[in-house]
Amino acid sequence: MQNPDRTTVREGAFGNATGLVCRACGAQQELGPHYACLECFGPLEVAYDFGTVTREQIEAGPKSIWRYQPLLPVPTDIAAFPNTDPGFTRLVKADNLARELGLKTLWVKDDSGNPTHSFKDRVVAVALSAARELGMTVLACPSTGNLANAVAAAAARAGIKSVVFIPENLERPKILTTAVYGGTLVAVRGNYDDVNKLASEIAGEEEGWAFVNVNVRPYYAEGSKTLAYETAEQLGWRLPEQVVIPVASGSQLTKVDKGFTELGRLGLVEPTPYKIFGAQATGCSPVAQAFREGHDVVRPVKPDTIAKSLAIGNPADGPYVLDTCRRTGGAVEDVSDDEVRDGIQLLARTEGIFAETAGGVTIATLKKLLASGQLDPDAETVVFNTGDGLKTLDAIADRVGPAATIDPTYTAFTAADLV
Numbered sequence: 001m002q003n004p005d006r007t008t009v010r011e012g013a014f015g016n017a018t019g020l021v022c023r024a025c026g027a028q029q030e031l032g033p034h035y036a037c038l039e040c041f042g043p044l045e046v047a048y049d050f051g052t053v054t055r056e057q058i059e060a061g062p063k064s065i066w067r068y069q070p071l072l073p074v075p076t077d078i079a080a081f082p083n084t085d086p087g088f089t090r091l092v093k094a095d096n097l098a099r100e101l102g103l104k105t106l107w108v109k110d111d112s113g114n115p116t117h118s119f120k121d122r123v124v125a126v127a128l129s130a131a132r133e134l135g136m137t138v139l140a141c142p143s144t145g146n147l148a149n150a151v152a153a154a155a156a157r158a159g160i161k162s163v164v165f166i167p168e169n170l171e172r173p174k175i176l177t178t179a180v181y182g183g184t185l186v187a188v189r190g191n192y193d194d195v196n197k198l199a200s201e202i203a204g205e206e207e208g209w210a211f212v213n214v215n216v217r218p219y220y221a222e223g224s225k226t227l228a229y230e231t232a233e234q235l236g237w238r239l240p241e242q243v244v245i246p247v248a249s250g251s252q253l254t255k256v257d258k259g260f261t262e263l264g265r266l267g268l269v270e271p272t273p274y275k276i277f278g279a280q281a282t283g284c285s286p287v288a289q290a291f292r293e294g295h296d297v298v299r300p301v302k303p304d305t306i307a308k309s310l311a312i313g314n315p316a317d318g319p320y321v322l323d324t325c326r327r328t329g330g331a332v333e334d335v336s337d338d339e340v341r342d343g344i345q346l347l348a349r350t351e352g353i354f355a356e357t358a359g360g361v362t363i364a365t366l367k368k369l370l371a372s373g374q375l376d377p378d379a380e381t382v383v384f385n386t387g388d389g390l391k392t393l394d395a396i397a398d399r400v401g402p403a404a405t406i407d408p409t410y411t412a413f414t415a416a417d418l419v
Contacts, residue, residue: 010075013133016051017073020044020218023320031073033134033210035217043316044218046073053266055237058229063088065122065226071262072226073219074129082158083128084150086121087226089113091234091382096350097363101370105380107240109231110353116153116177117388118146118309118356119252123223124154124212130219131210138163138209142199144192144248144309145174146356146387151212152181163209165195171308173391191303193313213249224252228259231382232269239263241379242275244366246358246386247287247332248310250317253278256384257324277375278321278332279365281305281357285334287318292332296322306337306395307357309387331374335364343367344389344396354389362386 009031020029024042035044053070061067065087066079079085089111098106111119124139124147131139139155140163141147148164155162162183166175167190179185188195196214203211212220232239239260245253257276264271280288283305290298298318303311315321325332335343340357343364348354355363362383369375389396406412 009133012075014046014073014130014219015075015078016048016070017046018049019047021047033130033136033215035215046218046222048073050262050266053268055233055268058233058268065125065223065230068226068229071229071259072126073222074126075133078129081129081132083125084115084121084154084157086114086125088230091231092351092353094351094383097347100346100350101367102377103370103381104378107231107235107380107382108347108351108353108385109227109382110385111227112353112355112359112385112388116146116149117391118150119224119227119384119386120146120150121154122226123147123220124150126223127210127212127216127220128154128158130216131212132158134210134216136208136210136216137161138206140164140199140202140209140211141213142166142192142195142211143178144311145170145178145391146309147213148178148185149174149391152178152183152185155183156181165199167191167195167308169308171392171394173393177391191313192311193300193303196312221251221255224255225259225262227252227384228256229263232260232263237269239269239272239274240382241273242277242330242375242381244277244279244362244369244375244381244383246310246362246384247278247280247321248312248315248358250278250287250315250321252384252386254317254320254324257328274328275330275376275379276325276328277330277365277369278325279362280332280334281307281310281340281361282334282336283307284311284313286313287315287321288332288334290318290332291322291325298322305340306392307340307361308392309356309358310361331369333365333368333372333374335361335368339364339368341396341399345399347385348389353385355385356387356389356392357395358387359385359389360395
């Protein structure tokens with residue numbers, strides 16, 4: 001992965017990326033392991049000079065996020081390096097769910113089909129590329145679970161060391177599905193915000209450590225744009241009219257907006273209007289609260305929800321989520337833990353998709369937005385399922401099970417009156 005003697009990155013290491021720009025003040029920095037503006041300490045994101053990119057060029061690419069290589073901060077030979085090759089997950093026409101909710105056209109972008117069964121494989125793959133090009137030797141992260149899986153798997157595939165930090169009360173399936181890859185897994189006493197603070201301190205002290213969502217975060221975040229690219233391509237190169245996206249740090253939502261915008265500017269789609277809606281669990285809903293109250297500042301909260309993958313009490317991109325949803329005419333809403341469980345079961349029963357708790361949040365929020373009139377039932381809608389329900393079995397363990405336990409006889413079956 002790394003060349004310890006490297007002092008400069010190779011030409012084309014970041015593809016069509018030209019630099020880093022501050023999202024707060026607009027100041028520019030060179031490409032490198034930077035994540036905070038030198039002028040105002042605001043967050044940095046990647047800037048590009050895309051040149052000409054065509055649909056045909058993209059469609060000729062691999063069935064993974066690397067088909068969008070010209071639109072990402074990765075080299076042209078990215079597919080040649082060992083990685084988990086995430087992306088190009090299915091877009092499911094959800095007619096059964098649409099009928100039940102009273103929607104005209106509904107799609108589910110189902111990212112549970114990624115290598116470690118969540119959308120985090122996308123962002124980690126882009127972060128891994130940046131870490132490799134920058135000569136870093138350790139892939140690391142603070143995580144609420146899905147990112148831990150993705151980092152551990154990506155590092156194993158690339159043949160490098162991983163160090164992952166998680167809250168000690170994380171769901172057991174997510175702990176096991178991180179530890180199995182053989183990296184270093186560290187449980188921390190505290191919530192995600194405590195874990196994130198520790199990771200930031202370590203990132204500032206340890207040489208050669210790539211904390212994917214800290215010191216290489218600008219590159220990592222760009223991976224979420226591929227959700228927008230794939231959705232538009234799978235819809236026949238057009239934008240949906242409204243989307244519902246779960247909110248943890250908020251980066252996924254803002255980067256889907258960035259992806260839609262880039263496609264329009266490049267002429268790959270007609271830049272039609274769309275609305276973006278954010279979904280949170282009530283037990284950790286600082287962005288939804290700020291939206292309801294008309295605030296621009298997101299006040300941190302202490303998470304208390306079964307949706308642990310969304311349990312970030314101080315979301316870094318919270319203010320940008322507010323701006324995106326307000327600018328596009330959307331909203332940010334939250335739902336209770338019981339509504340989350342209902343959402344998981346509703347999606348499974350109607351479409352055969354078993355979502356983790358974050359997906360339950362999204363489906364329950366979709367239902368709530370429809371009931372309140374905030375979401376247009378006649379507009380084409382896409383909801384994002386970001387992870388697999390096998391990771392959060394405890395959420396529905398006391399709600400589902402056998403209809404009956406019977407003796408192995410036909411008489412016993414008929415006596416049970418099950419059908």
